[in-house]
Amino acid sequence: MNAILGPLITIVCVLGAVLTLAALLIWVERRLLGLWQDRYGPNRVGPFGLLQSVADMVKIFFKEDWLPPLADRAVFIIAPGIVMAVTLLSFAVVPWGPGLAVADLNVGLLFVLAMSSLSVYSVALGGWASNNKYSLLGSLRAVGQMISYEVFMGLSLLGVVLQAGSFNLSDIVEAQRGLWFCLPQCVGLGVFFVAALAETKRIPFDLPEGENELVAGFHTEYSGFKFAMFFVAEYIGVTLVSALTVVMFLGGWLGPWLHPVAWFAIKTLAVIAFIVLIRASLPRPRYDQLLALGWKLLLPLALANLLVTGAIVLAQGE
């Protein structure tokens, strides 16, 4: 019985933590944006406005669940579920502490990359099924952006894999005991962070939504709970890339004095706060600028980083 019960408890804990954090993040982000943009942010519902997300959820439950006429009904309904499912699945391989992962896969990193390549479907299909030209344009933009940046995301992480000698995320954390990979792999960290922002469609790279050009991009026609799934999945995605940054570059759960899980949480929250700071300060590039940045700057950088790391690892091995 314990063979089944143990993993089940871990799964419930991870699911609960991630979903609560995602809901809380909506409030944290709005408060932090308020702080950095010299205004208040939501501060009315509950102490410090903490219950704002709860109020939003209640409101969204009572919204009309609208299907656009001539939309592809089945695809329209499935699309938001895909992004929610694959983003949550990615958390299965994230190690929260020593031995604290739902599935300690040998190819954990590849699994995360595979899941992130599946999450593009949600946007592509959702935009197509809406039967709306703004939605379709938004989803085509999203596909172009996410397919491109997936390449650099994978390549930038391979330097870390070379140094750690493993795709397993726990092994990668353990390999950083002497020195966190953010120093030797600083180029990889930079490329990865930009690519991760683009993968999550966060504000400097939110062209698929681009509200002054495309109304709301791929989720123009979505309302009620289906919209909420796109919305919450974005915040789960932010948590995921932050956790991944911590695991790959910032030493995961490693740290003195405190409990490993506490260190992991502190580092992840710090990365999330940095992502919010970027949203508060950077404007959106043009679409051609976005692709030029990727293919002309990030790709050569990631390849050069991989080449140099490989050469050094090879030289040290002999």
Added chain:
Amino acid sequence: MDNLDTIVFYFLAALALVGAMGILVSRNIVRTAMWLLATLVAAAGLYFLLGAAFVGAIQLIVYAGGTLVLIIFGVMLTAKNPNVSYTPRTAEIVLGVVLCVLLAGALIFVLHGTAWPNNVKSVEEVKRMSQAQRDLVGPNNPDATESTGRRFLGDYLVPFEVLSLVLLAVLIGAAYLGRPKVPVIGAPRGVNPPPGQEGPRK
């Protein structure tokens, strides 16, 4: 746990079969691609179930990721109306059915004619083995990532490099096709076609 494995296997197998049927039955190009995605994901699930996590992850990245490009082509090449559907002619249906029956017959024949090994080990058994024993087990090796890499860059280096040359040719071809046919104002040097070779202005 064996029971659970069996349930998951039948679920994934059913998903793969339903997906394959869906590809055949659906008339809409994007829906067809979606059913294809279901089949590919189910196959990846089977790989994970067999303990071949590396193959499963690669299946998801390469095939499932590639299907997306198929969808985008479907949407862009039928740009006038992305909801366009197509109807096959009777001759096409007959030809398809004949080919399917032939293929199914050949597969069943091969399945029956193969002597399947009985000594397949479970993942737990393999984990308890020494390295020398593991190398004998082969595909069930939990450290398949490393041995796959060694094979690619060792025994099969020439085919691997030839494949990468093919990919390079595809990349160059795509870049050539993607060049502007009419001069673009403000484009960097070398992007615009040389004088005298411009296409017709629109």
